[in-house]
Amino acid sequence: xxxxxxxxxxxxxxxxxxxxxxxxxxxxxxxxxxxxxxxxxxxxxxxxxxxxxxxxxxxxxxxxxxxxxxxxxxxxxxxxxxxxxxxxxxxxxxxxxxxxxxxxxxxxxxxxxxxxxxxxxxxxxxxxxxxxxxxxxxxxxxxxxxxxxxxxxxxxxxxxxxxxxxxxxxxxxxxxxxxxxxxxxxxxxxxxxxxxxxxxxxxxxxxxxxxxxxxxxxxxxxxxxxxxxxxxxxxxxxxxxxxxxxxxxxxxxxxxxxxxxxxxxxxxxxxxxxxxxxxxxxxxxxxxxxxxxxxxxxxxxxxxxxxxxxxxxxxxxxxxxxxxxxxxxxxxxxxxxxxxxxxxxxxxxxxxxxxxxxxxxxxxxxxxxxxxxxxxxxxxxxxx
Amino acid sequence: xxxxxxxxxxxxxxxxxxxxxxxxxxxxxxxxxxxxxxxxxxxxxxxxxxxxxxxxxxxxxxxxxxxxxxxxxxxxxxxxxxxxxxxxxxxxxxxxxxxxxxxxxxxxxxxxxxxxxxxxxxxxxxxxxxxxxxxxxxxxxxxxxxxxxxxxxxxxxxxxxxxxxxxxxxxxxxxxxxxxxxxxxxxxxxxxxxxxxxxxxxxxxxxxxxxxxxxxxxxxxxxxxxxxxxxxxxxxxxxxxxxxxxxxxxxxxxxxxxxxxxxxxxxxxxxxxxxxxxxx
Numbered sequence: 001x002x003x004x005x006x007x008x009x010x011x012x013x014x015x016x017x018x019x020x021x022x023x024x025x026x027x028x029x030x031x032x033x034x035x036x037x038x039x040x041x042x043x044x045x046x047x048x049x050x051x052x053x054x055x056x057x058x059x060x061x062x063x064x065x066x067x068x069x070x071x072x073x074x075x076x077x078x079x080x081x082x083x084x085x086x087x088x089x090x091x092x093x094x095x096x097x098x099x100x101x102x103x104x105x106x107x108x109x110x111x112x113x114x115x116x117x118x119x120x121x122x123x124x125x126x127x128x129x130x131x132x133x134x135x136x137x138x139x140x141x142x143x144x145x146x147x148x149x150x151x152x153x154x155x156x157x158x159x160x161x162x163x164x165x166x167x168x169x170x171x172x173x174x175x176x177x178x179x180x181x182x183x184x185x186x187x188x189x190x191x192x193x194x195x196x197x198x199x200x201x202x203x204x205x206x207x208x209x210x211x212x213x214x215x216x217x218x219x220x221x222x223x224x225x226x227x228x229x230x231x232x233x234x235x236x237x238x239x240x241x242x243x244x245x246x247x248x249x250x251x252x253x254x255x256x257x258x259x260x261x262x263x264x265x266x267x268x269x270x271x272x273x274x275x276x277x278x279x280x281x282x283x284x285x286x287x288x289x290x291x292x293x294x295x296x297x298x299x300x301x302x303x304x305x306x307x308x309x310x311x312x313x314x315x316x317x318x319x320x321x322x323x324x325x326x327x328x329x330x331x332x333x334x335x336x337x338x339x340x341x342x343x344x345x346x347x348x349x350x351x352x353x354x355x356x357x358x359x360x361x362x363x364x365x366x367x368x369x370x371x372x373x374x375x376x377x378x379x380x381x382x383x384x
Numbered sequence: 385x386x387x388x389x390x391x392x393x394x395x396x397x398x399x400x401x402x403x404x405x406x407x408x409x410x411x412x413x414x415x416x417x418x419x420x421x422x423x424x425x426x427x428x429x430x431x432x433x434x435x436x437x438x439x440x441x442x443x444x445x446x447x448x449x450x451x452x453x454x455x456x457x458x459x460x461x462x463x464x465x466x467x468x469x470x471x472x473x474x475x476x477x478x479x480x481x482x483x484x485x486x487x488x489x490x491x492x493x494x495x496x497x498x499x500x501x502x503x504x505x506x507x508x509x510x511x512x513x514x515x516x517x518x519x520x521x522x523x524x525x526x527x528x529x530x531x532x533x534x535x536x537x538x539x540x541x542x543x544x545x546x547x548x549x550x551x552x553x554x555x556x557x558x559x560x561x562x563x564x565x566x567x568x569x570x571x572x573x574x575x576x577x578x579x580x581x582x583x584x585x586x587x588x589x590x591x592x593x594x595x596x597x598x599x600x601x602x603x604x605x606x607x608x609x610x611x612x613x614x615x616x617x618x619x620x621x622x623x624x625x626x627x628x629x630x631x632x633x634x635x636x637x638x639x640x641x642x643x644x645x646x647x648x649x650x651x652x653x654x655x656x657x658x659x660x661x662x663x664x
Contacts, residue, residue: 009529010465061473062499070507073510157594159638313503314503361502
């Protein structure tokens with residue numbers, strides 16, 4: 001093997017292409033042979049060969065990179081396998097799973113954090129997305145430019161560079177966000193009260209969630225005892241465990257463009273006649289939105305809910321970039337995937353990490369199934 | 385009075401839209417503005433909206449920083465190589481699912497759709513062991529090669545939907561003229577699905593360019609770092625003063641290709657997302 005990393009991967013890519021073409025020919029030929037044995041027509045044989053020939057990249061990839069790894073990780077999840085030791089893995093039964101579900105503070109923290117993001121973050125994100133979609137749906141001139149501006153954060157999304165820019169803006173002392181809050185609070189007393197109310201409510205809610213996490217509610221009690229925040233208080237974005245999750249929620253709200261496009265599609269699908277009929281009956285804009293648009297949007301809200309919940313389990317980059325080195329506060333914000341990464345690659349405990357992956361997989365499956373079960377209770381599909 | 389209502393409503397809507405646009409693009413503005421500041425200005429307790437005397441010092445420094453330039457080259461190299469293989473294999477598989485009738489097609493297609501439920505992260509642990517056994521840790525292989533096996537069920541699905549809409553007669557007349565499947569795929573079908581291909585290429589580019597988790601796991605040495613991994617090392621909590629102008633310069637140069645690609649491809653993306661609900 002050459003030592004030049006670029007040449008090395010180029011050769012490997014070439015080898016992979018040859019391997020895939022060989023697999024394609026092999027799979028296609030085997031399939032054609034089976035069809036011929038069963039007495040298929042020449043046309044049928046040719047189509048079978050072509051079908052498997054073209055689909056082979058996915059089929060071989062599925063076997064190599066999905067099915068076999070899943071099977072191995074299922075086996076390892078019942079063992080104490082470590083990648084660093086040469087000893088064969090020992091069978092441990094359900095011990096890994098028991099530890100994860102009942103005795104693992106980090107995993108518990110990641111569940112509580114996901115719950116917080118789902119209960120507080122997702123409604124905020126969807127609210128903003130819906131608001132922007134309704135604004136865009138007024139069919140104003142220049143709508144396309146606004147739509148691009150609202151979607152751009154999705155593209156930049158969780159790029160490390162952009163996250164570092166947020167890190168700069170969220171700095172407690174010198175960050176631009178707190179600077180603006182500070183000067184507005186100093187200039188207008190009502191804004192100061194608004195700011196402090198938001199801080200108070202936010203800290204009480206987060207304090208409660210942190211209490212859920214540790215089982216001790218000291219922090220919540222401290223906040224309540226301290227009472228209404230002093231007039232020079234600003235949010236402690238990336239500094240305090242009470243604010244770390246709120247910073248992640250800010251990023252989620254900023255990247256709400258993807259949800260906004262889904263809502264926009266939903267609004268476009270609402271028949272014009274419904275609104276026209278309501279106008280004839282004298283309905284106001286407000287009534288039209290809540291009585292017509294909103295019920296018809298519920299499938300889209302539902303879709304965004306499923307996708308958003310699953311995405312919040314998988315948040316990785318913001319936590320890595322914003323809090324990686326900040327050991328005391330990182331547990332207040334870790335997601336399940338971050339926890340999986342941390343656990344697996346700090347000690348290379350493959351057995352334990354595999355068990356965590358399977359728990360995540362099962363949670364995602366359960367969430368999806370439950371949401372699909374519940375949807376017919378409240379999602380309107382049949383007005384059209 | 386009544387005739388002024390549409391006017392007031394329009395002004396109100398534009399104010400809201402402009403306000404939202406300013407808020408949404410503020411991080412970008414702040415990134416560029418900070419890259420032109422001095423370290424003192426970025427860490428000062430006062431607000432410096434636009435530096436009074438913009439300095440290009442950070443840009444000059446970063447173009448003399450060989451680690452940054454190498455990581456930029458690494459990113460371009462890895463994204464190009466990964467995109468080429470992924471796009472072609474996805475196009476081939478989508479062709480199999482839309483233009484050819486073969487026994488087992490529905491089963492394989494259903495299997496492919498069901499893999500969309502499996503989060504990629506559930507596979508990182510066993511894949512890491514697998515790549516470790518192959519001796520691929522510390523090489524570009526693990527972040528490039530898997531894509532060659534038509535990675536990305538959602539993209540295959542999107543392309544299949546577009547290919548399925550092309551009239552069957554096109555292939556049939558080409559068959560009569562003696563063309564084979566590879567010719568029909570490459571010369572007839574692919575040119576007709578340029579727009580969805582552009583969408584997929586954009587999403588692929590964005591996903592690969594932003595990817596942090598797998599490069600972080602597999603590229604162990606600084607000479608192999610891609611941009612996201614290298615840029616994340618610029619911010620170090622142990623430094624008392626963060627070199628913000630340098631970090632923000634790196635950020636501007638990292639995000640520039642994303643913005644350029646987005647402006648070129650936004651027409652396709654925004655339409656196809658509205659149609660299919662595919663997420664970036």
